[in-house]
Amino acid sequence: MDAAGSQVADECAQYAGQYQNGFIITQGGNLLCSKILHLITNNQVKSQVSKVLHECERRMYKSVAFPAIGTGQAGLSSAKVADEMLDAIVEFARQKSVQNLQTIKIVIFQTNMLTDFYESMKKIKDSNSSSRESWLSIESWLSIKQSSETNKSMILEKKVNLVIFQICGESQEKVNATESWIKDLILKEQFENTISDEAIENFDETQIAILQDLQREKQVTIELSNKLSPPQIKISGISRDVCSVSLEVQEMVQQIKSSEEEKSKAELLYNLVEWRYPRGNKGFVAFDKLTNMQLEHAKMAKKLYLNVSIKNKNYSVDLNTLKATDDQGKTINLQRVTKDEGK
Numbered sequence: 001m002d003a004a005g006s007q008v009a010d011e012c013a014q015y016a017g018q019y020q021n022g023f024i025i026t027q028g029g030n031l032l033c034s035k036i037l038h039l040i041t042n043n044q045v046k047s048q049v050s051k052v053l054h055e056c057e058r059r060m061y062k063s064v065a066f067p068a069i070g071t072g073q074a075g076l077s078s079a080k081v082a083d084e085m086l087d088a089i090v091e092f093a094r095q096k097s098v099q100n101l102q103t104i105k106i107v108i109f110q111t112n113m114l115t116d117f118y119e120s121m122k123k124i125k126d127s128n129s130s131s132r133e134s135w136l137s138i139e140s141w142l143s144i145k146q147s148s149e150t151n152k153s154m155i156l157e158k159k160v161n162l163v164i165f166q167i168c169g170e171s172q173e174k175v176n177a178t179e180s181w182i183k184d185l186i187l188k189e190q191f192e193n194t195i196s197d198e199a200i201e202n203f204d205e206t207q208i209a210i211l212q213d214l215q216r217e218k219q220v221t222i223e224l225s226n227k228l229s230p231p232q233i234k235i236s237g238i239s240r241d242v243c244s245v246s247l248e249v250q251e252m253v254q255q256i257k258s259s260e261e262e263k264s265k266a267e268l269l270y271n272l273v274e275w276r277y278p279r280g281n282k283g284f285v286a287f288d289k290l291t292n293m294q295l296e297h298a299k300m301a302k303k304l305y306l307n308v309s310i311k312n313k314n315y316s317v318d319l320n321t322l323k324a325t326d327d328q329g330k331t332i333n334l335q336r337v338t339k340d341e342g343k
Contacts (some may be wrong), residue, residue, distance in 0.1 A: 003212065004029035004036060012038060022048060023055075026207045033065070045081050049088035056101050068113055078113040082120035090124055102304070118278070169266035191239040193246045199256040202229040207252055214245050266293040276335040277310050277324065284335050295319075 008029035015024045023039045037055070039048055048069065056064045069085065070076035108114055165182060169175040193237055203224070211233075215222045220237030222245070232250055235242050266289040275295045276284035287295065291308055299319045300304040306317045308324070315324040317331075322334045 002209070008036060022051060027053075027324070035059075035061070037064075039069065041070055042071065043074065043076065045069050045076065046088045047083035049085050050092060053088065053104070055100065057098055060100040062100065065100065065105040065107055068106065068108055068110075068117075069106075071110075071113065079116040082113075082117040086117075086120050086124055092225075140298045189238055190236070191242045192234065192236040193242050194226070194232050194234045195246065195249055195253065196232040197253050197257075198230045199253045199260065200233060201226055202256050202260065203252075207256075210252065211249070214248060218245050220245050256285070262290065262293075266269050266290050269293050269296055271339060273338050275335065276337065278332055279311075284337045295336075 008026050010028040011260055012024065013024070022042065023037045026036050026038065028034050028036055037052055039052070040049070052064065052066075066085065068078060068081055070081050071078050073185050074120075085106065092098065092101075100219065106117065108117060165179075167175050167178050167182075168176060174281065208224075209291045211222050211224065214220070218237065218241035220235050220241045221235075223234040225232055225234070235245050270286075270289045270292055273292075273296055275287045278288060279285045286292065287308070287310075295306060295308065295317065306319060308315055308317055310324065310326075310332075313326050313327050317334065319326045322336060324334055325331045
């Protein structure tokens with residue numbers, strides 16, 4: 001919604017409560033599309049996709065792009081969503097009455113979801129192996145793409161307000177001299193800075209959104225390229241803004257590097273010692289690696305207590321007795337096992 005702009009947000013507010021067939025339609029705003037269909041998530045992914053496709057056909061749209069519906073705040077399984085979305089698309093593509101809609105895209109930001117969608121496509125393709133012509137017809141409709149933010153060069157979209165100078169003078173020579181003077185002033189204010197670092201490859205939608213906000217707020221253009229080695233971000237524009245944006249980008253890069261370093265340390269420590277908590281009939285299961293490292297570091301530092309989260313509940317861990325107590329006073333026993341003991 002932020003990327004679409006305030007115009008789209010205002011339209012949504014205007015049409016609030018007027019949903020038909022589970023969605024409303026607004027203008028595309030700042031996005032590179034003519035219309036946006038806003039869905040109310042109801043966990044019926046296949047039905048919703050089918051309704052959207054038929055609405056696009058009715059309105060004679062040529063193309064439509066879907067996100068992985070329901071895999072965000074709704075918390076649906078990406079594998080289940082992939083099956084339902086592709087089932088709806090296949091059923092729609094097989095209808096002989098379809099004449100207008102030519103391209104259906106699914107845009108995936110999370111790399112780990114790609115496997116689920118490709119596996120779902122493979123299942124559909126295998127099930128249609130007896131009718132290759134039918135599958136090729138369906139396959140030509142559908143393309144699943146990983147977001148361009150993560151796999152190729154990208155210039156973040158920026159609207160430029162043009163300024164037109166009309167120069168009048170006593171002679172062409174004076175007009176030309178004035179034009180040169182103005183160009184020199186503009187060029188003196190322009191600056192470009194390139195930041196290259198392997199950590200840029202790990203930028204996800206969170207970092208991309210921050211870059212988009214910086215570009216909107218400052219007089220700069222930001223180009224991100226993951227094709228180069230190392231990947232790089234090029235910032236160009238007004239000198240003062242290029243400098244301030246460069247500092248913020250460098251801070252983002254450092255945060256990514258620090259996070260990766262923490263993960264590496266946690267991985268190494270996990271190979272030496274493992275903290276565990278009880279989980280029903282499964283016995284004891286291991287904490288995630290970062291929590292495992294926090295617990296071990298706290299014990300080595302001879303701290304008395306550490307707060308951790310277990311199954312979305314807050315617990316206070318007594319590092320001497322290895323007992324964890326939740327907010328209601330319920331206590332569970334933890335285990336600390338060195339990998340030598342576990343063998």
